[in-house]
Amino acid sequence: SAVISQKPSRDICQRGTSLTIQCxxxxxxxxxxxxxxxPGQSLTLIATANQGxxxxxxxxxxxxxxxxxxxxxxxxxxxxxxxxxxxxxIYLCSVVAGGGHEQFFGPxxxxxxx
Amino acid sequence: RKxxxxxxxxxxxxxxxTVAFNCTYSNSASQSFFWYRQDCRKEPxxxxxxYSSGNEDGRFTAQLNRASxxxxxxxxxxxxxxxxxxxxxxxxxxxxxxxxDGTTLTVKP
Numbered sequence: 001s002a003v004i005s006q007k008p009s010r011d012i013c014q015r016g017t018s019l020t021i022q023c024x025x026x027x028x029x030x031x032x033x034x035x036x037x038x039p040g041q042s043l044t045l046i047a048t049a050n051q052g053x054x055x056x057x058x059x060x061x062x063x064x065x066x067x068x069x070x071x072x073x074x075x076x077x078x079x080x081x082x083x084x085x086x087x088x089x090i091y092l093c094s095v096v097a098g099g100g101h102e103q104f105f106g107p108x109x110x111x112x113x114x
Numbered sequence: 115r116k117x118x119x120x121x122x123x124x125x126x127x128x129x130x131x132t133v134a135f136n137c138t139y140s141n142s143a144s145q146s147f148f149w150y151r152q153d154c155r156k157e158p159x160x161x162x163x164x165y166s167s168g169n170e171d172g173r174f175t176a177q178l179n180r181a182s183x184x185x186x187x188x189x190x191x192x193x194x195x196x197x198x199x200x201x202x203x204x205x206x207x208x209x210x211x212x213x214x215d216g217t218t219l220t221v222k223p
Contacts, residue, residue, distance in 0.1 A: 033210065041215070042201065042213050042214065042215040042216050043158070043201075043213045045210055048210060092157055092158075101146045101205060102148065102160050102163065103148075103160070103203070103211055104160070105157040105158050105159070106157060107156075107157050108156075108157050
């Protein structure tokens with residue numbers, strides 16, 4: 001398995017500002033993902049964070065709004081830029097670890113945009 | 115049609131009941147299958163992987179039917195602590211996973 005930490009655990013932000021979320025894994029992993037989960041809904045994949053290259057974004061998500069860094073195999077950041085109340089959500093970092101392709105999640109960052 | 119579809123729920127059952135969840139997937143190239151559990155305001159956690167031969171972990175049994183493209187989760191002797199949302203997850207290759215919308219289970223005394 002993998003132990004994942006995220007910072008901050010929660011934040012309340014003003015519209016128009018940006019927030020950077022950090023994800024730290026206790027071991028080197030190849031696959032790292034960022035998800036969003038809005039209240040009462042399932043997880044939506046934002047992007048795959050690739051080490052040494054640009055992130056791969058899913059339909060509906062763009063780099064200007066959600067820039068991602070992946071400087072090494074244990075760390076990544078997701079920035080939510082120019083926030084609006086619609087960005088209020090839980091943002092989850094996730095990695096694939098273990099031989100069975102299991103996916104593990106960080107505790108999430110609960111973001112509220114006023 | 116969604117790639118992964120789950121029973122809409124919610125399921126409200128008494129303690130000790132047996133409850134089953136089904137999940138269907140549309141991508142016939144799917145290779146890996148999982149059930150996750152998510153408690154309120156918490157991150158999803160892996161409950162069990164689902165193997166072609168079916169697998170059991172205590173009170174939990176998972177089965178896969180590739181021909182019909184569905185997986186199931188059976189919970190026997192339900193406990194209050196089983197109350198959670200159960201997410202069906204399907205993966206077509208070693209990359210990204212597709213999550214179902216989840217089925218909410220409430221076990222009542």
